Ligand code: RTP
């Protein structure tokens with residue numbers, strides 16, 4: 001299996017609820033390495049651009065409003081099968097459907113406030129990592 005990079009975001013709800021450390025620990029405990037990390041306040045334009053694939057969906061405006069409602073932590077996770085592994089650790093989009101022990105089961109409160117984002121394909125990971133980090137800001141270890 002190949003070493004991959006994936007983009008992870010700890011969303012405003014989980015940052016506000018003081019779960020940054022607990023969520024980062026899930027990644028590290030699963031063997032993923034933190035290759036880049038920063039806390040930022042997304043602008044409206046940044047949030048709209050990031051979720052552009054959803055712009056025709058009925059929840060787009062509320063999703064963007066939520067993503068700019070407070071600071072987020074963005075990180076690049078690196079490791080074997082990182083994209084799928086991160087999605088497994090996150091659990092289903094709706095926390096009501098998320099398997100016990102997943103990040104969303106433990107820290108999310110609603111489908112609209114679901115604690116984390118993770119890239120869903122190699123193409124998305126490449127685009128999303130570059131959306132937030134320059135090549136020099138990502139550190140393979
Ligand atoms: P994400 O992109 O944030 O990692 O989440 P995801 O892949 O699990 O879900 P996706 O389909 O990409 O949806 C992006 C975010 O939009 C919100 N959403 N709300 N029915 C709804 O109200 C609804 N569906 C999706 C969620 O916050 C989801 O994370």
Ligand code: MG
Pocket residue numbers: 118120
């Ligand atoms: Mg998605």
